[in-house]
Amino acid sequence: MSRVFVFRQYGGPETQALVDRDVPEPGPGEVRVAVRAAGVNPADWKRRSGRFGTRIALPAPMGLELAGVVDAVGADVRGLVVGDAVLGLPARGRGALAEHTIARAEDLVPKPAAVSFADAAALPVAGATAYDVVHQVPLDPGASVLVTGAGGGVGVIAVQLAVAVLGLRVIGTGSEAKRALVEDLGAVFVASGPGVEQRLAAAAPGGVDAVVDLVGGNALREAAHLARDPAAVVSTADPGTARELGGAGVVRHPTRESLGALLGHVVAGHVRPRVSKVLPLERAADAVAAVETGHATGKVVVEVG
Numbered sequence: 001m002s003r004v005f006v007f008r009q010y011g012g013p014e015t016q017a018l019v020d021r022d023v024p025e026p027g028p029g030e031v032r033v034a035v036r037a038a039g040v041n042p043a044d045w046k047r048r049s050g051r052f053g054t055r056i057a058l059p060a061p062m063g064l065e066l067a068g069v070v071d072a073v074g075a076d077v078r079g080l081v082v083g084d085a086v087l088g089l090p091a092r093g094r095g096a097l098a099e100h101t102i103a104r105a106e107d108l109v110p111k112p113a114a115v116s117f118a119d120a121a122a123l124p125v126a127g128a129t130a131y132d133v134v135h136q137v138p139l140d141p142g143a144s145v146l147v148t149g150a151g152g153g154v155g156v157i158a159v160q161l162a163v164a165v166l167g168l169r170v171i172g173t174g175s176e177a178k179r180a181l182v183e184d185l186g187a188v189f190v191a192s193g194p195g196v197e198q199r200l201a202a203a204a205p206g207g208v209d210a211v212v213d214l215v216g217g218n219a220l221r222e223a224a225h226l227a228r229d230p231a232a233v234v235s236t237a238d239p240g241t242a243r244e245l246g247g248a249g250v251v252r253h254p255t256r257e258s259l260g261a262l263l264g265h266v267v268a269g270h271v272r273p274r275v276s277k278v279l280p281l282e283r284a285a286d287a288v289a290a291v292e293t294g295h296a297t298g299k300v301v302v303e304v305g
């Protein structure tokens with residue numbers, strides 16, 4: 001048997017449970033991964049709540065990004081063998097918050113030995129999204145960008161890529177508790193909350209070249225004013241409001257491409273995954289709850305085994 005964290009009904013955290021099921025077998029083009037670590041994302045609880053629709057079969061395995069070791073290989077898989085350390089996405093309908101899961105070989109990349117399983121598990125969704133969003137508006141080195149929610153799972157990677165790889169001047173917003181973290185990432189920190197528009201105007205009197213929004217709603221509306229060109233506003237959190245303001249939602253690229261490029265920067269030391277909390281699979285509910293507050297610091301990861 002093998003344990004997996006699921007939600008049994010659409011709704012609140014009370015619908016979640018760690019359950020036993022048979023060890024899954026990979027089909028053609030798939031491998032089975034013995035999961036060593038899984039990242040937790042806002043999309044985990046948003047899917048459970050029904051916000052993304054109610055068509056997933058129940059009980060639904062949770063967890064959207066993983067790092068682990070290949071322990072069975074299906075037919076027609078080239079380039080992966082049992083024992084390979086990998087990171088990437090579980091296959092549709094499978095979960096990363098599990099002892100074993102199934103992944104399409106094309107959704108995995110090799111895990112560099114220098115990157116821990118916990119750090120690797122922070123990258124396939126949050127990191128690849130950060131990679132895509134900071135590259136969406138082409139900017140020259142020295143240009144300025146405002147990142148809202150700079151201290152969260154996507155934000156910590158987005159700010160480091162913007163500063164250390166793209167050479168941008170970055171302003172990052174977050175609650176006061178994240179000031180030291182955001183400054184350490186290389187951004188100018190501006191506290192979120194009442195008065196943020198005035199503080200942002202003071203930090204960038206001439207505006208900024210782009211806004212990367214990772215929060216949505218009012219935080220996006222308040223931040224978008226700062227963009228000199230409304231088309232340079234991109235949101236991962238609230239594409240509808242971004243479009244209403246003249247901007248766009250993030251355009252995701254195939255995970256393998258963005259993740260591969262991002263890993264190069266991690267190995268080179270330009271980007272460091274910021275995992276703030278690591279919990280065992282038995283405490284997956286606490287890990288999801290920490291992200292469901294909307295105020296996680298960096299990345300929350302579940303370790304397996």
Ligand SMILES: NC(=O)c1ccc[n+]([C@@H]2O[C@H](COP(=O)([O-])OP(=O)(O)OC[C@H]3O[C@@H](n4cnc5c(N)ncnc54)[C@H](OP(=O)(O)O)[C@@H]3O)[C@@H](O)[C@H]2O)c1
Nearest residue numbers: 042129149151152153154174175192214219236237295296
């Ligand atoms: N489209 C995609 O493919 C995709 C992929 C990944 C994520 N996303 C979305 O992108 C968003 C960010 O994801 P994430 O993983 O970074 O979430 P997260 O880890 O929960 O981080 C969100 C951050 O936003 C901050 N925040 C909350 N309210 C704020 C406000 N009013 N002003 C400034 N900061 C505020 C929080 O910190 P404080 O405690 O400092 O407030 C927190 O650090 C989510 O909506 C997620 O669903 C989309």
